Amino acid sequence: MVIGGGVAGPAAAMALQKAGIEPVIYEAYPTPADDVGVFLTVASNGIDALRTIGSDKDVVAAGFPTPKITLRNSGGRNLGGTNTGAKLADGTTSHTVRRSDLYRILQDEAISRGIRIERGKRLVDAQETSDGVRAVFADGTEATGDVLIGADGIDSTVRKLIDQAAPPPKYTGLINLGGYTNGVPVDTESCSYSMMFGKRAFFGYAVLPSREVWWYASLPHHDEPKRGELEAVTGLEWQRRLIGFFSEDTGPAVQLIKATRDPEDLKATPTRSVPNLPTWHSDRMVIIGDAAHAPTPTSGQGASLSIEDGVVLAKCLRDLPDSRQAFATFEELRRPRVEAIIKVANSINNNKAPGPIGRVIRDTFTPIIMKLAADSKFMMQQFDYHIDWDEAIKA
Numbered sequence: 001m002v003i004g005g006g007v008a009g010p011a012a013a014m015a016l017q018k019a020g021i022e023p024v025i026y027e028a029y030p031t032p033a034d035d036v037g038v039f040l041t042v043a044s045n046g047i048d049a050l051r052t053i054g055s056d057k058d059v060v061a062a063g064f065p066t067p068k069i070t071l072r073n074s075g076g077r078n079l080g081g082t083n084t085g086a087k088l089a090d091g092t093t094s095h096t097v098r099r100s101d102l103y104r105i106l107q108d109e110a111i112s113r114g115i116r117i118e119r120g121k122r123l124v125d126a127q128e129t130s131d132g133v134r135a136v137f138a139d140g141t142e143a144t145g146d147v148l149i150g151a152d153g154i155d156s157t158v159r160k161l162i163d164q165a166a167p168p169p170k171y172t173g174l175i176n177l178g179g180y181t182n183g184v185p186v187d188t189e190s191c192s193y194s195m196m197f198g199k200r201a202f203f204g205y206a207v208l209p210s211r212e213v214w215w216y217a218s219l220p221h222h223d224e225p226k227r228g229e230l231e232a233v234t235g236l237e238w239q240r241r242l243i244g245f246f247s248e249d250t251g252p253a254v255q256l257i258k259a260t261r262d263p264e265d266l267k268a269t270p271t272r273s274v275p276n277l278p279t280w281h282s283d284r285m286v287i288i289g290d291a292a293h294a295p296t297p298t299s300g301q302g303a304s305l306s307i308e309d310g311v312v313l314a315k316c317l318r319d320l321p322d323s324r325q326a327f328a329t330f331e332e333l334r335r336p337r338v339e340a341i342i343k344v345a346n347s348i349n350n351n352k353a354p355g356p357i358g359r360v361i362r363d364t365f366t367p368i369i370m371k372l373a374a375d376s377k378f379m380m381q382q383f384d385y386h387i388d389w390d391e392a393i394k395a
C-alpha cells in the first residue's frame with residue numbers, strides 16, 4: 001500500500017511494479033492537484049531516477065531546460081552563477097515543470113501501467129498485524145497489504161503512526177509565492193534562472209524559450225502562519241504586498257509582479273523543512289519523500305530526492321527478504337545524502353532575509369562561494385547521483 005499520489009508515491013509504485021511487487025496507491029484528494037506551489041525543478045538526478053523506471057520522457061516534454069542560475073544583489077550587481085546539474089549522457093539537464101503537470105504525468109503513467117490509484121482515500125490509522133498492515137481511511141473503509149509506504153508529504157500521517165514523538169516540520173521564517181507573466185522583457189537568456197537577494201525579500205524567475213517568465217518570491221514572515229492565515233489574504237492583496245517588498249530593488253521584479261497573469265490566483269505557502277527525523281520505519285511501515293526528509297524549495301531537490309527514494313526503496317524490497325531489513329537498508333542508503341542536501345539548503349535560507357549588515361557580508365562572500373560551489377564535490381554528488389537498477393542490494 002502506497003499512501004500518497006504526489007511525486008514519491010507514483011514513482012515508488014512504478015519502481016515496485018518493475019521489481020515484481022504489486023502496489024496500490026491511496027490518495028487523499030478525490031481530484032488531481034491544483035497549481036499550489038506553482039512550479040519546481042526536477043534536477044538531472046531526478047530525471048535520471050525517472051529514467052530508471054522509464055517515466056522521464058513526458059516530464060521532460062512538459063517542462064523546459066534550466067541548467068543555469070545567475071544571482072544578483074538588490075542593486076543589480078552580478079554575484080555569480082552556478083549550474084543546476086550535470087548533463088545526462090544524452091545532454092538532458094535539469095528541467096523546470098509545473099507542479100500540477102508533474103503530479104498528473106506521474107499518476108497517468110502509473111495508471112497506464114495498470115497500477116490502481118484509489119482517490120478520496122485519506123489514511124487516518126494503520127496497525128501492523130502478524131502478516132501485514134491494516135490501513136484505515138477517513139471514509140471508514142479499510143485495506144490490507146504486506147507493507148505500507150508513507151509517501152504522504154510534509155504533513156505525513158504515516159510519520160506519526162510510526163513514531164508518535166516524531167518532531168513536526170520546522171518553519172523557516174519565510175513564505176513562498178509564484179506566478180506566470182507574459183510580455184515583460186527581461187535581460188536574462190532563455191532557459192535559465194535569475195535570482196535576486198532583494199533588500200527586503202528574495203526573488204527568482206525562469207525564462208521560457210517563448211520568453212514567458214515563471215517567477216517566485218520568498219518573503220520574510222517572522223512567526224509561523226496559523227492555519228487559514230495565508231489563505232485569508234486575497235491574490236490581489238498578495239500582489240500589492242509583493243510590489244511593496246521589491247519596490248527598492250533594481251531589476252524586473254515589480255514589473256513582473258504587476259503584469260502577472262491571473263493575480264487573483266496568487267497564493268502563499270509557508271516554507272518548512274523536515275531536517276532529521278529519528279525514525280523512518282517500523283517492521284512493516286516506512287516513510288519516503290517529504291514525509292521522511294523535506295528540504296526547503298531553496299535546494300531545488302525535494303521532488304528529485306522523492307523520486308530517488310521510490311526507486312531505491314523498490315530495490316531494497318526486491319532484494320531483501322524481510323521488510324524491516326529492507327527498510328533499515330533503505331534508510332542507511334538514503335539518510336546521509338538527503339540530510340546533507342537539506343542542511344546546505346537551510347543555511348542558504350538564512351541568507352534570504354538578513355538585516356543591513358548581513359546583506360553586506362552576504363553580497364561580499366556570495367561570489368566567492370558561488371565560484372567554489374560550482375565545481376565542488378558536494379554539487380557533483382548532488383546532481384550526478386545514479387541508481388544502478390541491476391546492482392543487487394545487500395543487507
Ligand SMILES: Cc1cc2nc3c(=O)[nH]c(=O)nc-3n(C[C@H](O)[C@H](O)[C@H](O)COP(=O)(O)OP(=O)(O)OC[C@H]3O[C@@H](n4cnc5c(N)ncnc54)[C@H](O)[C@@H]3O)c2cc1C
Pocket residue numbers: 003004005006007008009026027028029037038039040041042043121122123124151152153154155156157176269288289290291294295296297299300301302303304305306
Ligand atoms: C513552493 C514550493 C516550491 C518547491 N520547489 C521545488 C523545486 O524547485 N524542486 C524540487 O525538487 N522540489 C521543490 N519543492 C518540493 C517538492 O514539491 C516536494 O519535495 C515534493 O512534492 C515531495 O513529494 P512527495 O510525494 O513526498 O510529497 P507531496 O508532493 O506533498 O505528495 C504527497 C501526497 O500525499 C497525499 N496525502 C497526504 N496525506 C495523505 C493521507 N493521510 N492519506 C492519503 N494521501 C495523503 C497528498 O494529497 C499528496 O498528493 C517545492 C515545494 C514548495 C512548497
